[in-house]
Structures are given as C-alpha cells and as structure tokens.
Amino acid sequence: MKSRSKYHHGELRSALVSLAVAEIARAGVEKLSLRSLARQAGVSPTAPFRHFPDKQTLLAGIAIEGFEELTGRLTETSESNSDIEERFIELGTTYVGFAQEFPVHYQLMFGAVLGDFSTSKELQEAAASSYAVLDATLAEMKHSQDLDHDVATLGGLVWSAVHGMASLVINVPMASVSTGADAAPRQAVKSIHNDMRAGLKMVYRGVMR
Amino acid sequence: MKSRSKYHHGELRSALVSLAVAEIARAGVEKLSLRSLARQAGVSPTAPFRHFPDKQTLLAGIAIEGFEELTGRLTETSESNSDIEERFIELGTTYVGFAQEFPVHYQLMFGAVLGDFSTSKELQEAAASSYAVLDATLAEMKHSQDLDHDVATLGGLVWSAVHGMASLVINVPMASVSTGADAAPRQAVKSIHNDMRAGLKMVYRGVMR
DNA sequence: ACCACAATGTGAGCATTGCTTACATTAAAG
DNA sequence: CTTTAATGTAAGCAATGCTCACATTGTGGT
Missing domain, CATH: 1.10.357.10 (Tetracycline Repressor, domain 2)
Known part of the structure; x- marks a missing residue:
C-alpha cells in the first residue's frame, strides 16, 4: 500500500529513466536536463542525485x-x-x-x-x-x-x-x-x-x- | 599583414572548429563548452556567437x-x-x-x-x-x-x-x-x-x- | 583620402543547469 | 519501538548558453 503523503516517490529511479528516454527521443540528448526530469516527476531538483551520482550515470543506466x-x-x-x-x-x-x-x-x-x-x-x-x-x-x-x-x-x-x-x-x-x-x-x-x-x-x- | 592589436582574431571561426574537435576528442561532446573554447582562443565569451548562432550550429559546422x-x-x-x-x-x-x-x-x-x-x-x-x-x-x-x-x-x-x-x-x-x-x-x-x-x-x- | 557601413569583438547580465552540503522525513530492521 | 539506512528537501555556488547594448576594425563607394 502507498502512504498518502508522497514524500517518497517510490519509483523515482525507474521513472527518471523512462522520462529521460522520452525526453531524449523528443529533444535529443543534448538538451536533457536533470532538473527538468525532476520537475516532471514532481520531485525536488536534487532528488535524482539520490539515485544517480551524476548525469552520465543516468545515461549509462539507460x-x-x-x-x-x-x-x-x-x-x-x-x-x-x-x-x-x-x-x-x-x-x-x-x-x-x-x-x-x-x-x-x-x-x-x-x-x-x-x-x-x-x-x-x-x-x-x-x-x-x-x-x-x-x-x-x-x-x-x-x-x-x-x-x-x-x-x-x-x-x-x-x-x-x-x-x-x-x-x-x-x-x-x-x-x-x-x-x-x-x-x-x-x-x-x-x-x-x-x-x-x-x-x-x-x-x-x-x-x- | 596583421594588425598588432588583436582586437580581431582573424581566424576565429576555423579556430573554434579546430578547438571544438580537440575538446570533443578529449572529453566528449557532452562537456563541450563554448565559453571554454572562447577562453582557449583568447577572446571574449560572446565572440563565438558572431560566427555560430548557437552551439548546435557549431557542431553542424564540424x-x-x-x-x-x-x-x-x-x-x-x-x-x-x-x-x-x-x-x-x-x-x-x-x-x-x-x-x-x-x-x-x-x-x-x-x-x-x-x-x-x-x-x-x-x-x-x-x-x-x-x-x-x-x-x-x-x-x-x-x-x-x-x-x-x-x-x-x-x-x-x-x-x-x-x-x-x-x-x-x-x-x-x-x-x-x-x-x-x-x-x-x-x-x-x-x-x-x-x-x-x-x-x-x-x-x-x-x-x- | 574619406567616410558610411558591415563585420567582428566586448561587457554586463539573465535564466538555467549540474552538483554540493546540511537538514527533514519515511521505511525497514533490530 | 527505537535505531538506522534510504530517500527526499532547501539553499546556494560556479558555470553555461544566449541576449542586448556598445566598441573597434576592415572595406567599398564616392
């Protein structure tokens, strides 16, 4: 069951990967932005860093x-x-x-x-x-x-x-x-x-x- | 002949392309920075924009x-x-x-x-x-x-x-x-x-x- | 030779980005 | 139930792409 409060996203890591793929398909890898992904996922700008040490590693994840x-x-x-x-x-x-x-x-x-x-x-x-x-x-x-x-x-x-x-x-x-x-x-x-x-x-x- | 004052670089466009190629070979296209190229060429951070409307166009030039x-x-x-x-x-x-x-x-x-x-x-x-x-x-x-x-x-x-x-x-x-x-x-x-x-x-x- | 003008370079500045550091909240394990 | 690791937040720094207003230089028409 999921807690009502969404302090914890729960699936952030995989969500970020999916969103990143979509973003790259749409605008190219050059303009991929971690902050933009965080916004789309409804999470703070620094949250992604809990799952990937840096942008490169997110790409490597894909x-x-x-x-x-x-x-x-x-x-x-x-x-x-x-x-x-x-x-x-x-x-x-x-x-x-x-x-x-x-x-x-x-x-x-x-x-x-x-x-x-x-x-x-x-x-x-x-x-x-x-x-x-x-x-x-x-x-x-x-x-x-x-x-x-x-x-x-x-x-x-x-x-x-x-x-x-x-x-x-x-x-x-x-x-x-x-x-x-x-x-x-x-x-x-x-x-x-x-x-x-x-x-x-x-x-x-x-x-x- | 070249003027002593180097207000005008003279070969900025081609210099930028060369420097960009070297930079990409060294660190990857992901960390290419126009400002860094400008620095290496010894010109102001905005000078490159006189030759390329944006970063993408510089890459296209290559x-x-x-x-x-x-x-x-x-x-x-x-x-x-x-x-x-x-x-x-x-x-x-x-x-x-x-x-x-x-x-x-x-x-x-x-x-x-x-x-x-x-x-x-x-x-x-x-x-x-x-x-x-x-x-x-x-x-x-x-x-x-x-x-x-x-x-x-x-x-x-x-x-x-x-x-x-x-x-x-x-x-x-x-x-x-x-x-x-x-x-x-x-x-x-x-x-x-x-x-x-x-x-x-x-x-x-x-x-x- | 002059001078208007286009080409090229400068400087300050804005919004955005990647990433760090310190702190808050939650889930899980004992 | 309390300790602890996992996960998220807030504030902030340096760097970047790009714009705009201004400065300097080369060049072509008279």
Whole structure:
C-alpha cells in the first residue's frame, strides 16, 4: 500500500529513466536536463542525485537497460532456432529489430556519448552478456560449417553488417537529404531493412565456401 | 599583414572548429563548452556567437567539414581506379579510413547528436555530395556486372557493412569490455579492419551471381 | 583620402543547469 | 519501538548558453 503523503516517490529511479528516454527521443540528448526530469516527476531538483551520482550515470543506466533487453531477446531468439543458419539470420533480425524499437537506448549503447565503458563495471558486464550470445553462435558455426575464414573475421564482418544496418535504420540522415533525385540511398536502406533476411543471406553466402 | 592589436582574431571561426574537435576528442561532446573554447582562443565569451548562432550550429559546422573531406577522398579514390570491382573495394577502405582519421567528425556526421539534418541546408548538401560519389559507382556496377539483386538492395547492404565497420572501428565499446576471455569481438573488429579488402570482397561475392 | 557601413569583438547580465552540503522525513530492521 | 539506512528537501555556488547594448576594425563607394 502507498502512504498518502508522497514524500517518497517510490519509483523515482525507474521513472527518471523512462522520462529521460522520452525526453531524449523528443529533444535529443543534448538538451536533457536533470532538473527538468525532476520537475516532471514532481520531485525536488536534487532528488535524482539520490539515485544517480551524476548525469552520465543516468545515461549509462539507460544503456544498461538496453543491453539487458537486448540480451533477453537474443537469448530467446537463439533458443528457439535449432538450425544454425536460421539462427544466425534470426539473430541479425532480432538485433536490428531491437535497434528499431529502442533507438534511444541503442544510440546510448553504441554511440560515443557515453565514451569509454570502463567507468562502469555494470555497463561492461551488461554489454558482455549481449555479446556472449552472439559469440556462442559464432563458435558453433565454426564447428558445424566449413568456413574458409576464421571465426574472428567472420564475426567482424557479420557484426559490421548488422550493426551498420541497425545504425542506418535508426539515424538515416538521408531521411532529410533524399527528397528528390537522390532518393536512392534511402530506398536502399528501406529495402535492405524490409528484406533483412535476404540481406543476411547474402553476407552469409559471401563468407561460406 | 596583421594588425598588432588583436582586437580581431582573424581566424576565429576555423579556430573554434579546430578547438571544438580537440575538446570533443578529449572529453566528449557532452562537456563541450563554448565559453571554454572562447577562453582557449583568447577572446571574449560572446565572440563565438558572431560566427555560430548557437552551439548546435557549431557542431553542424564540424559535420560539414567532415563531409567535405570525405567527398574529396571518395572522389579521388573513384577517379584513380578504373576497374569497377577495384573501385568498389577501394571506396570502402577510403570510407573506413576516413572514419578512423576523423572520428569526431564521423561521430557528428552519423551519430544522433545533430538530430535531423533538415535544420541546415548546407549540411544536407554536404552530405548529399558524399553519397553522390557512392551512388555513381553503384549505378555503374548495375550496368557493367550481372547482379542478381537490384542496385538499391545492393547499395543498402554494402553501405550497411562499410558503415558498420567504420562505426565499430571508431567506437569499439569492446575495447574496454574485452580484457579477458571475451576478447573475441575485439579481435574480430581488428581482423576485419586489418583485412578490409578481403572483407569487402566477401560481401561483394555474396551479392554477385 | 574619406567616410558610411558591415563585420567582428566586448561587457554586463539573465535564466538555467549540474552538483554540493546540511537538514527533514519515511521505511525497514533490530 | 527505537535505531538506522534510504530517500527526499532547501539553499546556494560556479558555470553555461544566449541576449542586448556598445566598441573597434576592415572595406567599398564616392
């Protein structure tokens, strides 16, 4: 039960994260203000500091939340696909799908705003968990398929392609550029996005013998 | 000749851009301060506003500078490679090479910090120029090679892979993560980076019939 | 050579921000 | 039920982005 007096918010931490994500989506990370978040949450300007030592850590919190969600999705995808090639491809679509649904999180997870992850052990671990799922699949492929390139190179290539797709789907700076004759790039992105499975298959076959 | 009195800086605009790039590389875009730049340039705190209406525009200026440099490099690469496949591959290495040498610029050009490009016509045009070079090569490939996929999809795939490589080479959040057993991702990136040509060839062959 | 004028830089100042420090209230544990 | 840790508040400081009124300088038209 909740006390009538709202001296204690009760869910401030998670409320701040949600509000921050919404604010970033609306106005960009550049104009995010802790005080504004506090106002929206109906709390004093200094209350947020009881949950995050500073602004950076609040942002890191969003990234951590993102990695946790991503890890969950990747794990689920991995477990529900026994065929290795199928799994490989589905992991890619899951990855890009996540980026689509959580653009703000993704941007914090892979953008340069957060700088080096070394400042937060929690962040490092959350990120490592996500990559562990991908690594596992890669390792299995190494044994179950005849690759003509080492797994490291394969991983880099695939990761590059998938990560690139995700980035483009999110940012698509071209959305504003391609208004006329130069609409090709945008269509390209849209196309590759619409037919992600085909795209990954192409990469896959470029690597396999 | 320069007047002895330095009431007028003379090169303030470009000086501010350089200083800003250095500052971002050192401390991140989050703690960039116009006043600090002014101090470093030895001018009053309000002087920068004579060259940029606001902070965002200063950042956009960096991105524009980046697109100009990139366009120049891509053009040069394109002109010095007559063979189409060779050109295709070299464009990719040039792209990633640029990202490596100008990480701050790249981050502003393709990150989410700048939001929608629609705020600056100059930015839109600078970006369009860069993509024009890639589009041209893609269009030529369509006619000189037998592709089993339309050029739009091909463009998206290649752009994704190259852009992804560039992003990873720059950010490599893993640089801090992979300190122990999970060093695989980093090696993957390093490998794909070291052997960029081979990587692009894989993609290329995945797409070609 | 002059001088009006646009370009560039200055100084003071305002609202807002991140963050600190000292204190208040509440929830939880003993 | 009391002690204590968790959580929130109030006041305040230095720094920032930006505006406005004013100063200085370079430049083009006569």
